Amino acid sequence: MxxxxxxCAVALRxxxxxxxxxxxxxPAAAEKLADAQLQSFISGKRVYLAVPLGGEIPLTYRAGGVxxxxxxxxxxxxxxxxxxxxxxxxxxxxxxxxxQQWYGGKTFCFTVTKLTGNKIKWVRxxxxxxxxxxxxxxxxxx
Numbered sequence: 001m002x003x004x005x006x007x008c009a010v011a012l013r014x015x016x017x018x019x020x021x022x023x024x025x026x027p028a029a030a031e032k033l034a035d036a037q038l039q040s041f042i043s044g045k046r047v048y049l050a051v052p053l054g055g056e057i058p059l060t061y062r063a064g065g066v067x068x069x070x071x072x073x074x075x076x077x078x079x080x081x082x083x084x085x086x087x088x089x090x091x092x093x094x095x096x097x098x099x100q101q102w103y104g105g106k107t108f109c110f111t112v113t114k115l116t117g118n119k120i121k122w123v124r125x126x127x128x129x130x131x132x133x134x135x136x137x138x139x140x141x142x
Contacts (some may be wrong), residue, residue, distance in 0.1 A: 030113050030114065030115050030116075030121070031113065031114045032093070032111065032112075032113045032114075033093075033112050033113065033114055034090075034092060034093040035090065035092060035093070036090075038090050038093070038095060038112060039090045041112075041114065042061045042088070042090075042095060042112070043061060043062075043063045044061070044062070044063055044136060044137055045060075045061050045134045045135065045136060045137060046058050046059070046060045046061075046134060046135055046136075046137050047059045047060075047061065047120070047132050047133075047134045048132055048133045048134065048135075049130065049132045050130060050131065050132065056133075057069065058070055060137055061088055062137075065087055065088055065089055066085060066086075066087065066088070067085070067086050067087065067088040067097050067099075068083075068084075068085050069083060069084040069085070069086075069099070069102065070083060082101075084099050084100055084101045084102045085099070085100055086098050086099035086100055086102070091109065093111055094109040094110060094111055094125075095109065095110045095111075095112050095122075096108070096109040096110075097109075108124055108125060108126075109124070109125050110122045110123060110124050110125070111123045115131070117133075118133050118134055118135060119131055119132065119133050119134075120132055120133075120134060
C-alpha cells in the first residue's frame with residue numbers, strides 16, 4: 001500500500017510538466033488561415049455547406065478565381081439551390097466571393113479556420129457562421 005501511495009505522489013509531482021509537454025507536442029486542433037496559405041488551401045476544393053433541416057450545398061473553388069454553385073445539392077438543399085457562378089479571392093485573412101445572382105450579387109467575405117479532418121469553420125462578415133466539409137476536386141473537372 002505504501003508503495004502505491006509513493007508511486008501516486010511521484011506521478012502527481014511530474015504531471016504538470018508532462019501535461020505541459022504534451023500540449024506543446026500535440027498538433028493544433030484549429031488553424032486560422034490567411035493570405036497565400038488560405039489561397040492555396042481553398043483553391044481546387046469543393047466545399048459542402050450544411051443547410052438548415054439537412055443536406056449540403058457544394059461550392060467549387062477553381063484555381064482561376066471562379067466559384068461554382070453547381071446545383072448538385074443533396075438533401076433538402078437540392079430543392080433550394082439553383083446554379084450560379086461567381087468570383088472568389090483572398091483579402092488578407094478573409095476569403096471573399098461575389099455571385100452573379102445569389103445574395104443579389106453582393107460581396108461577402110469570411111474568415112476560415114481549418115479544423116481536424118476535412119472540415120472548416122467559416123464566419124461571414126455579418127456574423128453568420130457554420131462548419132463545412134471539403135474535398136479536393138478532380139483535376140479534369142470543368
